Amino acid sequence: MSPIIKKKAGVLGATGSVGQRFILLLAEHPDFELSVLGASPRSAGKKYKDAVTWKQVDLLPESSSEIVVCECKAEYFADCDVVFSGLDADFAGEIEKEFVDNGLVIVSNAKNYRRDPNVPLVVPIVNVDHIDLIENTIKNQTDKKGFQICISNCSTAGLVAPLKPLIEKFGPIEFLTATTLQAISGAGFSPGVSGIDILDNIVPYISGEEEKMEWEVKKILGSYETSSNEIKLLSDKEIKVSAQCNRVPVSDGHTECISFKFKSRPAPSVEQVKQAMSEYVCDAYKLGCPSAPPHSIIVLDEANRPQPRLDRNRGNGYAVTVGRVREDPIFDFKMVVLSHNTIIGAAGAGILIAEYLLAKRLI
Numbered sequence: 143m144s145p146i147i148k149k150k151a152g153v154l155g156a157t158g159s160v161g162q163r164f165i166l167l168l169a170e171h172p173d174f175e176l177s178v179l180g181a182s183p184r185s186a187g188k189k190y191k192d193a194v195t196w197k198q199v200d201l202l203p204e205s206s207s208e209i210v211v212c213e214c215k216a217e218y219f220a221d222c223d224v225v226f227s228g229l230d231a232d233f234a235g236e237i238e239k240e241f242v243d244n245g246l247v248i249v250s251n252a253k254n255y256r257r258d259p260n261v262p263l264v265v266p267i268v269n270v271d272h273i274d275l276i277e278n279t280i281k282n283q284t285d286k287k288g289f290q291i292c293i294s295n296c297s298t299a300g301l302v303a304p305l306k307p308l309i310e311k312f313g314p315i316e317f318l319t320a321t322t323l324q325a326i327s328g329a330g331f332s333p334g335v336s337g338i339d340i341l342d343n344i345v346p347y348i349s350g351e352e353e354k355m356e357w358e359v360k361k362i363l364g365s366y367e368t369s370s371n372e373i374k375l376l377s378d379k380e381i382k383v384s385a386q387c388n389r390v391p392v393s394d395g396h397t398e399c400i401s402f403k404f405k406s407r408p409a410p411s412v413e414q415v416k417q418a419m420s421e422y423v424c425d426a427y428k429l430g431c432p433s434a435p436p437h438s439i440i441v442l443d444e445a446n447r448p449q450p451r452l453d454r455n456r457g458n459g460y461a462v463t464v465g466r467v468r469e470d471p472i473f474d475f476k477m478v479v480l481s482h483n484t485i486i487g488a489a490g491a492g493i494l495i496a497e498y499l500l501a502k503r504l505i
C-alpha cells in the first residue's frame with residue numbers, strides 16, 4: 143500500500159491561545175502535517191518548545207517541540223497547502239494580505255477580513271456552502287492564486303449553530319438576546335487576563351465583542367447566491383440580535399444564555415425546537431470531513447447542564463451543547479448554549495474548514 147501523502151500546514155501565531163490549540167489538533171491529524179510555525183519577531187529563531195509558554199492541559203506534542211519558529215513572511219510558508227492564522231489582530235491584516243498576494247491559502251481566526259464581501263465567514267458546522275464563493279471565483283483561473291476564509295468570533299460560533307436548524311425549520315427569528323459568560327482563554331495569552339482581575343470576579347465588558355456578535359450572525363446565516371456569486375446578509379427584519387458579553391473565571395468554553403422569538407405564529411413547541419436541533423447534521427459531516435461531529439448540536443435534558451468543565455469537549459469540542467430549553471414569558475423560548483471557544487470557536491473550526499477544502503479539492 144502506498145503511504146498517505148499529507149497536506150502541508152503552516153500556523154501563524156503558533157505560540158498563542160489559538161495557535162497552541164492548532165498544534166494539538168494538527169499533531170495527529172490524518173490529512174495534514176504541521177510543517178511551518180510562525181510568530182512574532184520575539185519568538186522567531188527559537189525552537190517552539192522554548193518560544194511558547196505552553197498552557198494546555200495536554201502535553202506539548204513532541205512532533206512540534208523542535209520546530210524552529212520563523213517570522214510570519216510568505217516566503218517561509220511557500221510550500222504550505224494551507225496556512226492557519228491565530229495572529230493578533232493588530233498584525234494579522236498586513237501579514238495575511240501578503241500571504242494571499244503570494245498565492246497562499248489562509249484560514250484565519252483574526253477579525254480583520256470578516257466583513258470583506260469577497261471573504262466567506264464560516265462556522266463549519268453551519269455554513270460551509272459559503273465556500274462556493276471561493277470555488278466559483280477561482281474555477282476559471284489558470285495560475286495559482288491565493289484566497290482567504292475567515293472564522294467567526296468565538297461567541298458567534300456557539301450562537302449560530304443552534305439557530306441554523308431552527309431558522310431552516312421555523313423561519314426567521316424576529317428578536318434574540320444573548321448574555322455570554324466567556325472563558326479566559328478567549329482573551330488570548332499575550333498578555334492574557336491577569337489572575338487579580340478574574341479571580342472571585344466577573345468582568346462585564348469585552349471590547350468589540352457585542353458588535354461582532356450582532357453583525358456576524360447576519361453574514362453567517364445569510365445565503366450564498368450563485369447567480370451573483372455573493373453572500374447575501376440577513377436583514378434586520380430577518381434577525382435582530384442584542385448581545386451582552388462577560389468574562390468569567392472559566393478556562394475554556396463560552397456559555398451563552400439566549401432568548402428568542404420567531405416571526406411566524408403560532409410558535410413551535412419546546413419538543414419541536416429540541417428535535418430540530420438534535421436532528422441537525424452538518425454538511426461537513428455529510429461530506430465525510432474526519433473532524434466533523436455526527437451530531438453538531440447535542441441537546442441535554444438535565445436541569446443543571448450544560449456546564450463548561452463537563453460538557454465543552456462533547457464531539458471532541460466540535461459540537462455545541464444546548465440545555466434548559468424552555469418557554470420564555472416575553473420571547474418564545476430561552477435556553478443555554480455552550481461551545482468550546484478554541485475548538486469549534488477557533489482552531490478546530492479552521493481544521494474543519496481545511497478538511498472541507500480538501501474534500502472539495504480546493505487545496
Ligand SMILES: NC(=O)C1=CN([C@@H]2O[C@H](COP(=O)(O)OP(=O)(O)OC[C@H]3O[C@@H](n4cnc5c(N)ncnc54)[C@H](OP(=O)(O)O)[C@@H]3O)[C@@H](O)[C@H]2O)C=CC1
Binds near residue numbers: 181182233333
Ligand atoms: N482565543 C480565542 O478563543 C479566540 C481568538 N480569536 C482570534 O484569534 C487570534 C489569536 O488569538 P489568541 O490566540 O487568543 O491570541 P494570543 O495573544 O494568545 O496570541 C497571539 C499570537 O500572535 C503572535 N504575534 C503577536 N505580535 C505579532 C507580530 N508582530 N507578528 C507576528 N505574530 C505576532 C504572538 O506571537 P508571540 O508569542 O511571539 O508574541 C502569538 O502567537 C486573534 O486575532 C483573536 O482575536 C478568535 C476566536 C477565538
Ligand SMILES: N[C@@H](CC(=O)OP(=O)(O)O)C(=O)O
Binds near residue numbers: 297325483
Ligand atoms: N473576543 C473573544 C475572542 C476573540 O478574540 O474574538 P475575535 O477574534 O472576534 O476578536 C473572547 O474574548 O473570548
